[in-house]
Amino acid sequence: MRIKSLITERIKQPKQRVKTVGKRELISWFFLLPSLIGVFVFFVAPFMVIIAYSFMNNPVQKEFVGFSNFVNVWNNEAFRKAGLNTLNFSFTAVPLAVLLSLILAVVMESRIPFKSFFRSSFLSPLMVPTASIVLIWQVMFHQNGIVNNVLATLGDTSKTDWLKSDKAYVVLLTLFLWKNLGYNMILFMSALGGIPKELIEVARIESAGKFQIFWHVKLRFISPTIMFVTIMSLINSFKVFREIYLLTGDYPYDTLYMLQHYMNNKFASLDYQMLSSAAIIMFIIVSILIYFLLKFEDSYGKDVEG
Incomplete structure (x- = not known):
C-alpha cells in the first residue's frame, strides 16, 4: 500500500x-x-x-490599383530629392555622431579638470525643449543674428542668411550633433565603465600600449553599444524633420528637404495613398539598413568570441 x-x-x-x-x-x-x-x-x-x-486609388473609392502608387511615388522628382537628401544626411550625421561621442567618452574617462562641468554641458540639450532649441538657433543663424554679428566684428561684413543658403546643411548637422552627442556619450561611458579591469591589466602586463588596449580590448568589448548607438542615431537622423520644420517651415532650402517634408505635404493635401506608399518605402529602406547593421555586428561579435 x-x-x-x-x-x-x-x-x-x-x-x-x-x-x-x-x-x-x-x-x-x-x-x-x-x-x-x-x-x-x-x-x-x-x-x-x-x-x-x-494599394488603393483613394480612401473614398477604395479601388485596388496594385503597385501603381509605389511606382508613382518612386518616379516623383520631389520624392527622389527628399530621399537623397535624407540618405545623404544620415550617412554623414550618423558616423559623426558615433565617432565624436566615442571620442568624448574616452576623454571623459581620463583625468581632466572640470570633467563634471563638461559632462553636464553636453547633457544640457536633453533638458531643453525642442521649441526653445529652435528659437536659440534662429537667433544665432538669422541674417541679423549672433553668428553674422560676430563674423562682422572679425571683418566679414557679408551677412549670410544661413537657413536659406547652402550653409543650411551645416547648421542642421551641427544642431543634430549638439542634441545627440551628450546622450551617446553617456552610453559609451557606461559601456567603457563595464569593461572588466582584469582584461586591461592583462593587456598591460603583455606590454600593450594605450592605443592597442583601446583598439583590441575596449573597442571590441563595447561593440554591442556601438551598434546600439548607431541604430539610435540612424533613427534620430530620420526624425530630424521636427527641427527643420520649426526652423524653415513646409518648404525649406533644397538641401534640407527631407522625406518627412514630402509625406507631411502629402498629408496636408489629403493624398493618403501617396503618403502611405512613401511611408512604406521609407520603412523598407530603414529596415534594410538596420538589418545589415545587425548582421555586421553579429559577425563582428562572433569574431570577438573566437
Missing part, C-alpha cells in the same frame, strides 16, 4: 507542476494584455491601414 501511494504521488507531481506553470503563464499574459492591446491599437492597426491605403 505504501509503495502504491508513493507511485501515485510521483504521478501527481508533474500534473501539479504543469498546473502551476500554466497558472503563471496566464497571470503573465494577464499583466501583458494592456500593453499588447496598446501596441495593437496604436501601432499594428494603423500600420495595416497604411498598407491598405497604399
Whole structure:
C-alpha cells in the first residue's frame, strides 16, 4: 500500500507542476494584455491601414490599383530629392555622431579638470525643449543674428542668411550633433565603465600600449553599444524633420528637404495613398539598413568570441 501511494504521488507531481506553470503563464499574459492591446491599437492597426491605403486609388473609392502608387511615388522628382537628401544626411550625421561621442567618452574617462562641468554641458540639450532649441538657433543663424554679428566684428561684413543658403546643411548637422552627442556619450561611458579591469591589466602586463588596449580590448568589448548607438542615431537622423520644420517651415532650402517634408505635404493635401506608399518605402529602406547593421555586428561579435 505504501509503495502504491508513493507511485501515485510521483504521478501527481508533474500534473501539479504543469498546473502551476500554466497558472503563471496566464497571470503573465494577464499583466501583458494592456500593453499588447496598446501596441495593437496604436501601432499594428494603423500600420495595416497604411498598407491598405497604399494599394488603393483613394480612401473614398477604395479601388485596388496594385503597385501603381509605389511606382508613382518612386518616379516623383520631389520624392527622389527628399530621399537623397535624407540618405545623404544620415550617412554623414550618423558616423559623426558615433565617432565624436566615442571620442568624448574616452576623454571623459581620463583625468581632466572640470570633467563634471563638461559632462553636464553636453547633457544640457536633453533638458531643453525642442521649441526653445529652435528659437536659440534662429537667433544665432538669422541674417541679423549672433553668428553674422560676430563674423562682422572679425571683418566679414557679408551677412549670410544661413537657413536659406547652402550653409543650411551645416547648421542642421551641427544642431543634430549638439542634441545627440551628450546622450551617446553617456552610453559609451557606461559601456567603457563595464569593461572588466582584469582584461586591461592583462593587456598591460603583455606590454600593450594605450592605443592597442583601446583598439583590441575596449573597442571590441563595447561593440554591442556601438551598434546600439548607431541604430539610435540612424533613427534620430530620420526624425530630424521636427527641427527643420520649426526652423524653415513646409518648404525649406533644397538641401534640407527631407522625406518627412514630402509625406507631411502629402498629408496636408489629403493624398493618403501617396503618403502611405512613401511611408512604406521609407520603412523598407530603414529596415534594410538596420538589418545589415545587425548582421555586421553579429559577425563582428562572433569574431570577438573566437
